Amino acid sequence: MSDHKATSRSVLTVGDLLSFPALQMRLLAGGGGLGRTVSWAHVSELEDPTPWLLGSEVLMTVGLAVPRSGEAQRRYLERLDDAGVAALVLSTQLRTPPLRQAFLAAAEERGFPVLEVPLAVPFVTIAQEVAAAVRENSAERLGAQLQVFGALRWMAEENLDIPALFDRLEQLSGYRLFLCTAQGRPLLPGVAAPEDVSVLPADADAPPTVPGGFVLPVLGPGGAAGYLVALEQAGARPAGLAVVQHLATVAALRLAMVRQEREVLRREGAETLAELLQDTLDPASAQRRLAHHRLDTQRPVVLAVLRRTQDDQLEGALSDHPHLTLRRGEDRLVLAEPGFTEALAGLPGAVCGVSRPFTVGEPLRVAQQEAEWAAGRAEEAGKPLVHYGEDATGRWLPEDRRLLSALVEQVLGEALRYDAAHGAQLLLSVRTWMERDRRTEEAAAALHIHPNTLAYRLRRFGEVTGRDLSTTAAFTEVWFAVRAATELGVAAAGP
Template identity: 30%
Template structure:
């Protein structure tokens, strides 16, 4: 909102003001006016003020005058008006030259200049500008609210806010180096192509990577306080979005756990997947670091390129598992965001009738193969995954002995059934009660057997590593038609 400028004051015919120095700074805006005849006016005024004096506080020595003026300039004052009395020292050339060098307006008027009238002109202009600013602020919030209620996206809202604020606006993610949303003015003027060249680049509080780029619209009157309110509106929105995304990740972890434990069926959770934007073909993906580094997945659910999508994400050991759309670009983006050397294993398509633990196992196996090959993406049952099964009976026997050897030896020496217990346990997707029932043993007996297997192998059958290795060994024997008992007898 435009206030009165020094040039505007000089143009008022009733004031009789004339520039004697610093006319290049005539565009400066004046927010308030003070009469000050003290020797230290800089202690009593502030940025944007107009200082008016009859001169008794002005030093007489030219060097002291320069120092006096510099202190006023450094206080942020917009201009100085001299209406010198008959006993006041004249402004010397060094003082006026210093004002011109700093483009600081110095104006003179008659000694009988009515300071009250001049101050009233400044104050009335300031009050009117503030009144218009308040009206514009109210319009900003009203327009934003109406656009939200109408279901308009942020790009449309930025266009509406551009008209009121006088700024071209675009929102960009500095981490990704991409523009997320842009108003129509920003698109037309090319600001959306190079947001870092904007006149103003403001960080949105609460997010270290979101930036609002703003440049004045030609012919409009941009107002920085209004821009601050635009930043406030966007900050509130993205903080709300962040909190909602955190809630969705938490509930997604709970859904994932329920699906894995089979206390929830895929068919029961399907409507929720659709509400989360998972409306097309979905898969289970497993992301793991080749080097074993910790995955930085704490904010992956907040990435702006998800664009409203809320996948189910859950940590299991050193891996990140997710129910996500079967989209190569999305799988790649998630991998890049969680680790420098993260690879991705992808299951077959998840359907409402799928066995969720089986689909998770597929993703883990594909992820293990991706780590082995150091391949960015491996899909279950593609050529790369199939090749992880041994191709000859001798290789199968070697694999089974390498993985299950200690358990086989223990069974042989003690006439126990640990290998069979592992096979049944994996075949029932780690379900304790169902496995114990199939083996006709008490559930606690099965727990004892699995603990013994963990002791012999150095890893738990139910762990990611245990599930992958044990299932691979047992499934390889099954695919090759080799009986585990035959291997035991070997």
């Protein structure tokens, strides 16, 4: 058995087997896949042997497993290819039915080698050639496996960061490694996601073999957190499924460590933000803690208030932005540099209010009021994101809620009591009309009433409050009072 000596410097391929004179093989179809790696040779007469395969096998059959119809033959070939089989070897002059055009066309399209071997060459001869070729590389593969299994020791002793760790694992395993979530997004920082997400399985229990490598789940507390995709590198010696399984375990451990680090940072950030809001943190300590969270204390920051969002969605949107978060009831408060707010606007169903930029060291009480006001305005307007100052009125309102209440009572008190006593909607009508820049027909349509009815309500409001809305002074006073009522939550909801 000297024909396989040429493979001692590289992995065994289907093309190598085809070139061995002693095997007398002939290519029937699928010549585009002659570079496929061969790890073993096995005989099977099952119509679907894939549950018992690991990938890269040369599957040999006398033909009992091959269906007779063209469509069934095509499905048989596709099952083998999807399971990562390297090639199909058929023995001539035995039980193989006529090969249909659909079968041969599928082999060509997929680059799945279909080989024919004469009856004079027993299957055991092919198996022996494959075993001998694989055995020559076994010592080197074992060395690579042992080094890969030492990955946990490297992490502890050398403190390798994630990119350096996976670079080394690629060199030793012979695979190009990718990590991603089930949706194809990056799973660990510094490790790329695969460009072709079609290799990802429908579920974590799917067979691990894919063309040119393996895909294995990266497990977390709730099941599969994502997937490791290991694809053979050209000219390398792939270390096999056992090593890839170990790589998935290393990825799972590193993911757990990253999540733990993020959780510690999140809790520390929440404590820091709570102390900043209470104004109990001195400037030097505040700057030191913010720098620990990668926030530049020399640049402006903003405070955001988010409503109707989930923590995992928020963390995903903020993953690329240094930030502090704090939960207050149903609200989430976020402190970060101004550029992060656009990421929040895309959170499904969430509304966000953002303060004006300020510098670290200023009290956060004003920023919190601004962000809460903007969040309320976003809810009223049905917008996902509002920055404080977009409505110029807000900046002129007093911060003291007692003063806001006094303004509402003085200007709108009679109208509020009239609405309560008569079931009327004077204040809602006035507010809708003002928000639509005094366009009566548009405001009436929003209120679902006739323009004449709206005109009557405006006149009645003026009679009840003693303020003629046709004058600039009265209009301005009422507008500020309406905004103050909205801030206090006493104004009727808009249409």
